[in-house]
Amino acid sequence: DVVMTQSPLSLPVTLGQPASISCRSSQSLVHSDGNTYLNWFQQRPGQSPRRLIYKVSNRDSGVPDRFSGSGSGTDFTLKISRVEAEDVGVYYCMQGTHWPDVTFGQGTKVEIK
């Protein structure tokens, strides 16, 4: 299985400041079709997960533009340009390239300092 490793696992941030989460995969996530199927999900406390980003850098509908995704190969990043109170929660990366064996990262807990 492809192992997805996130860092940090806990991220205290100041409101209005930027935040960055890293996700590294144990194998390249470049699919044979040329696409890279790396997703980012947000799970607010007590809520279901919600996808923020698909195919590395594409924001889902309704996702604020303060969220951005980047990366290639095995190294990916989710950035929040200015953290707001509603951004508190756990963030997961997930690879779909090696489906059906899709795998999630361990999660990064974002909290306000």
Place this chain on the structure above:
Amino acid sequence: QVQLVESGGGLVKPGGSLRLSCAASGFTFSDYYMSWIRQAPGKGLEWVSYISSSGSTIYYADSVKGRFTISRDNAKNSLYLQMNSLRAEDTAVYYCAREGYCSSTSCYSGPPYGMDVWGQGTTVTVSS
């Protein structure tokens, strides 16, 4: 609006069975791959099973293979997960999810794309 609503969770003894259901609305259910994902208490997300739009292609995680069966009824806009031989480690919130994404002009479905719509989850507790 696009919605997924799970039901059927509950408390069951080890070795028992449970059938989860997921009712879809607000989109053409028969066009989409669907999946089940679970989250053990205080833990991360674990993919459980996929089913193609027609139901002809199915995959399972190794942890549930041979015990769980995914199915769908496109006429009823419903997804199911039959869980047999349940173990304590199956205790989790179970989410159904739609696989795909929508751009400004079109929608695409398939497991590589990830889960773009999630239900609220249903809790399964396996305990004696």
